[in-house]
Amino acid sequence: MNKFHQIFVEKDLFNKESTQKLLTKLDSPVSLIDSYEELFQHRKKYLDKRTKLNLILANKKGELVKETPPAYGQKNEKHFYFLHQFNCVYECEYCYLQGYFNSPDIVIFLNHEEILEEIKKTIDQNKGEKCVFHAGEFSDSLALNPITQEWKLYFDFFEKEKSAEVELRTKSTSIQELLDIPAPETKNIIVSFSLSTQQQSLIHDKECPSSMARIRAIERLIKHGYGIALHFDPIIYEKTFFKDFENLCQELHQKKILQHAQYMSLGTIRFTPESHRAFAKNYPENPSLYSELKLVKNKRGFIEYEYPFRNEILRRSKEILLSHSVPSEKIYYCMEEEAPSLS
Amino acid sequence: MKLLIFAHKKEAASFLESSPFEKVEKSAPLKLYFSEKLESYLLICGQGMDQAFENSLIALSRYPIHKIINMGLCASLNKKLKLKSAHRLKNIYAYSKKHFHHQSFECKIKNEETLNIISTDKKLKAHSKEFALLSSTADLVDMEAWSIAKAAHKFSVPMQAFKIISDHGVNEENDCTEIVSEFKEYSAIFWNYFIDEENIKTMSSSFINPHFPKLSATQKSLESKYYSVIEKNSSKDMEELYQSFCLNFPRGKESQEKNDAKKWILFLEHEAYPLSKRWQQKLKELCSPLSDNKISYLYSSHHDRPELEIKTTVQSTSDYSKKLSALQSLQWQKIQEHLEGKNSLE
Numbered sequence: 001m002n003k004f005h006q007i008f009v010e011k012d013l014f015n016k017e018s019t020q021k022l023l024t025k026l027d028s029p030v031s032l033i034d035s036y037e038e039l040f041q042h043r044k045k046y047l048d049k050r051t052k053l054n055l056i057l058a059n060k061k062g063e064l065v066k067e068t069p070p071a072y073g074q075k076n077e078k079h080f081y082f083l084h085q086f087n088c089v090y091e092c093e094y095c096y097l098q099g100y101f102n103s104p105d106i107v108i109f110l111n112h113e114e115i116l117e118e119i120k121k122t123i124d125q126n127k128g129e130k131c132v133f134h135a136g137e138f139s140d141s142l143a144l145n146p147i148t149q150e151w152k153l154y155f156d157f158f159e160k161e162k163s164a165e166v167e168l169r170t171k172s173t174s175i176q177e178l179l180d181i182p183a184p185e186t187k188n189i190i191v192s193f194s195l196s197t198q199q200q201s202l203i204h205d206k207e208c209p210s211s212m213a214r215i216r217a218i219e220r221l222i223k224h225g226y227g228i229a230l231h232f233d234p235i236i237y238e239k240t241f242f243k244d245f246e247n248l249c250q251e252l253h254q255k256k257i258l259q260h261a262q263y264m265s266l267g268t269i270r271f272t273p274e275s276h277r278a279f280a281k282n283y284p285e286n287p288s289l290y291s292e293l294k295l296v297k298n299k300r301g302f303i304e305y306e307y308p309f310r311n312e313i314l315r316r317s318k319e320i321l322l323s324h325s326v327p328s329e330k331i332y333y334c335m336e337e338e339a340p341s342l343s
Numbered sequence: 344m345k346l347l348i349f350a351h352k353k354e355a356a357s358f359l360e361s362s363p364f365e366k367v368e369k370s371a372p373l374k375l376y377f378s379e380k381l382e383s384y385l386l387i388c389g390q391g392m393d394q395a396f397e398n399s400l401i402a403l404s405r406y407p408i409h410k411i412i413n414m415g416l417c418a419s420l421n422k423k424l425k426l427k428s429a430h431r432l433k434n435i436y437a438y439s440k441k442h443f444h445h446q447s448f449e450c451k452i453k454n455e456e457t458l459n460i461i462s463t464d465k466k467l468k469a470h471s472k473e474f475a476l477l478s479s480t481a482d483l484v485d486m487e488a489w490s491i492a493k494a495a496h497k498f499s500v501p502m503q504a505f506k507i508i509s510d511h512g513v514n515e516e517n518d519c520t521e522i523v524s525e526f527k528e529y530s531a532i533f534w535n536y537f538i539d540e541e542n543i544k545t546m547s548s549s550f551i552n553p554h555f556p557k558l559s560a561t562q563k564s565l566e567s568k569y570y571s572v573i574e575k576n577s578s579k580d581m582e583e584l585y586q587s588f589c590l591n592f593p594r595g596k597e598s599q600e601k602n603d604a605k606k607w608i609l610f611l612e613h614e615a616y617p618l619s620k621r622w623q624q625k626l627k628e629l630c631s632p633l634s635d636n637k638i639s640y641l642y643s644s645h646h647d648r649p650e651l652e653i654k655t656t657v658q659s660t661s662d663y664s665k666k667l668s669a670l671q672s673l674q675w676q677k678i679q680e681h682l683e684g685k686n687s688l689e
Contacts, residue, residue, distance in 0.1 A: 031475040
């Protein structure tokens with residue numbers, strides 16, 4: 001993989017077997033650093049990732065597992081995310097990472113054993129409740145998998161921890177490691193794909209596999225025996241949206257993906273004020289596609305569609321899913337504290 | 344006026360020879376020149392970050408500058424870049440005392456091949472750890488660009504920068520005399536760049552044209568809204584939008600300028616949020632029995648709920664009856680559906 005301009009490795013990690021194994025898959029120049037923060041904390045423009053994307057190999061210090069914001073996943077479950085990577089090689093125009101970190105450089109954390117210990121602690125502290133652990137909050141969980149190949153370790157862990165669930169969120173088609181692992185016997189390992197209409201994925205998801213390619217990857221994973229989930233998020237409204245979404249659902253139904261999906265979420269496009277500022281700066285040529293977005297001064301303080309429009313978009317999208325025989329209980333609205341009514 | 348900034352006089356030699364530049368402050372130490380023909384000031388800011396900042400700041404504070412062009416030599420952090428190759432800059436970072444400075448600046452150049460630069464007072468040794476660290480962020484390194492950009496930022500003046508690679512970092516084989524002997528050649532490249540690029544457009548030029556309606560002194564509170572709707576429409580042809588506004592709302596006399604500005608903002612808002620405006624219009628129609636009877640209503644989208652706040656004052660029994668019947672005549676079912684967004688996207 002020649003994607004990286006330079007690779008920086010924390011000194012303490014350099015001689016470790018896992019580090020060396022990973023470095024053999026890359027051919028960019030390598031430099032040693034004391035701590036990833038010395039590089040990652042200085043301001044670097046987001047779009048520098050196009051020409052000067054560096055990779056940093058580090059150990060994550062501090063919090064390794066965090067509770068998600070409300071309405072992140074299905075109700076009646078406790079949701080957490082774990083931090084095993086920062087940033088993404090893809091360049092989705094609406095990505096909130098563009099206003100989140102100081103730098104777009106990729107950080108891969110290699111202390112997986114410590115992360116798993118922390119996950120175990122969290123499960124033990126929440127006995128009696130179903131805990132769902134999400135990977136991919138600050139990165140795409142599979143995009144760099146050809147070089148990281150960390151999931152076998154996690155799957156072995158979760159096969160023993162049957163009361164908990166792990167969800168890998170992705171837009172990637174790099175699924176070879178998952179196909180090389182024998183199909184998990186338990187149902188608590190979910191690979192979830194963010195999907196948008198084919199037209200929108202081509203326009204907005206720069207450097208990403210198209211929706212069509214993602215659908216092919218989903219089919220292969222289902223065939224292999226994985227549990228899958230779908231996130232129709234972010235929905236960007238335009239005049240042809242419902243027609244395009246209907247076509248997408250029809251295809252997913254024909255390929256029996258909707259029937260296999262364990263759950264699916266719907267969410268409309270939203271930005272924090274910081275990420276919206278970055279978005280406006282990074283993509284000034286963007287058409288008036290996002291024109292109805294406003295700073296909605298509700299509790300979340302997002303720049304998003306106002307309530308009536310959000311409500312209508314989600315309601316009608318849900319109706320389309322229901323019309324393809326998806327049970328209502330499998331659908332949830334992402335990041336909507338009070339779910340809009342379905343009248 | 345443009346302000347052309349060089350660190351060394353030799354880099355500016357072609358300019359000083361090609362056009363009649365005169366020293367502006369003859370007895371002052373500031374090396375600032377002016378050419379009427381080129382409508383430009385030329386500053387020799389000196390080498391290093393402190394000098395560059397101080398001298399740029401003085402020039403900007405004393406003279407009417409609307410654009411800065413910094414030209415100069417730099418080192419390359421990227422071995423693939425050739426010596427003597429010339430590059431336009433995009434992002435400008437700074438590095439001092441083993442830390443990257445938190446502030447960075449951006450040259451506003453459209454659709455050009457650009458590189459990033461880091462300014463530092465430190466002489467970088469090729470193959471050093473710092474050399475590798477800096478090359479993670481930029482391809483070029485110099486001693487002045489960041490300080491000049493910082494001064495430009497203080498005065499909100501847009502900046503462009505153009506650098507020529509003179510070396511690949513300090514090493515034992517480096518021979519500075521070679522660089523000095525080639526100043527003439529470098530200066531000629533700068534001159535050609537300036538001539539070619541004089542008309543380059545910067546993105547920071549305002550979208551607000553002088554003939555658009557202006558906000559009055561008492562309308563300062565509308566200023567951020569004005570900028571926000573302008574920004575929302577910035578992907579459109581503003582001049583075309585303005586023509587369409589004038590057709591629909593002929594401009595008033597000077598005394599009506601205040602109203603024109605308000606109408607213009609509303610017009611732009613409508614353009615930026617067509618669904619929202621249509622939705623509000625429909626709500627107005629549905630609630631017309633209220634407004635006809637002096638009952639005010641307010642929908643706040645910030646509550647994320649389908650609810651309407653209704654306010655009125657009752658002055659007599661007959662007034663009470665009148666207002667009550669207005670409330671009773673409302674089509675609540677339809678209003679609720681509307682507040683929930685039903686058919687709002689049609």
